[in-house]
Structures are given as structure tokens and as C-alpha cells.
Amino acid sequence: MSSSKRVRPRRITSLRTDHAMDHARNSRTAMTLLEILLVLAILIAMAAVAWPSIQSRLAYHRLTSGADQVRAAWSGARVDAMASGRVHVFRCRHDSGEYVVEPWYGMDDVLDSSEVESTEMLDEQEALLRPEVEVGTLPKGVIFFGGEAQLDSRSAAAAATLTGTQERDDDWSGPIFFYPDGTTATAKLHVSSESGQGIDLRLRGLTGVVTVGRPKLDEEVVR
Secondary structure, three states, X not given: OXXXXXXXXXXXXXXXXXXXXXXXXXXXXXXXXXXXXHHHHHHHXXXXXXXXXXXXXXXXXXXXXXXXXXXXXXXXXXXXXXXXXXXXXXXXXXXXXXXEEEEOOOHHHHHHHXXXXXXXXXXXXXXXXXXXXXXXXXXXXXXXXEEEEOOXXXXXXXXXXXXXXXXXXXXXXXXXXXXXXOOEOOEEEEEEEOOOEEEEEEEOOOOOOXXXXXXEEHHXXXX
């Protein structure tokens, strides 16, 4: 009778189990990377679909901010005119976002300030009287798209006293006047965004009240 005992292949089973676990672990790692790539692909697709809407919202926000900026500039010009006792004007550059608000200096201011003997001295004195003017800029993608100002008798008289250094090229609009008594010129401006929408701003001369309209398509605007 043989005294040998059977030996169970425990070690072999253990090796197979370890191998299976390693394989499962490696497989799980590969699946996780695949899932990450899948999620990234989904996010990219969603962003591509949503991007036009995001751009439209950004353009709308810039447009309304630009309209508010013009309203603030008009209100500030009116307040400055009343506080200083001097006429102020607003002008904008056509098809751009640039504008200026500045005191209005007529030829009488230059002549009354000192005695001048030549045209050169006159220009120098005028330059000293006129302060540096900071050019304001609307938000990116927002431009001035037409407008008009009614030229009443006071505006015509003020424009007739235009001095040399306040002359601007044809790219700039005519002046919108703000008077020390709180009244203004009656005017309308239209600001437009790159999305094809625009907003009308109206300035009522008698009260100086600014009205900001609702956004609308530029095709509805007659320049």
C-alpha cells in the first residue's frame, strides 16, 4: 500500500487567480481611459452646438452695455454743462465705437482770453483754453450705426462759433449740444453689434431725458 499523499494544486490555482485579477485590473484601466475620451468627445460636441448661442448672448450683452455707456455719456455731459455753466457737446465716429464729450469753446472765448496779434497766436491761445479730450470707446464689436441731431437756432448759433482745434474730419458726426440750463439738442443715435442687432437711443431736448429702445435687427433701421 502506497503511503504517498495527494497534493492539491493550490499554488497553481493561486497563480491563475492573480493572473485573472491583473487582467481585470488592466482591462478596467483601459475602459476608464475610453470613458474619459468618450466624455470629452461629448463635451466638445455639446460646446460646438452651444457656441453660437453663447456668442449671441455675449454680443447682446456688449450691445446693451454699449447703449448704457452712451446714455451715461449723455447724462454726464448734461450734468457737466449745468455744473460748469458752459455748453458741452457729444460727437461720435461713424461706423466705429469711438466718441468724445468735451466743453464747447467758441471764438469769443479765445478773443476774450487775451490780446492776440496773429493767427498763429490765436491757435496757440485756443489750444491752451481747450482741455485734453479723452476718446471713449464702446465695447468690442459695438459701433455707431447712423443717427441725427436736430439743429435748432441755438445749435446753429453755437456751431457757427466752431474753432479750428475742434474741427473733426467727415468720419465724425455733428455735435449734439448740452446747455447749462439743462436742455439739450434733440437727437437720435443707433448703436449696432456684430450679431446684426441694434438699439436706438433718443435724447429729448426740452428735458434732456434719454430713452433706450429695445434691441432690433439692423435691417429695420434706416440710416
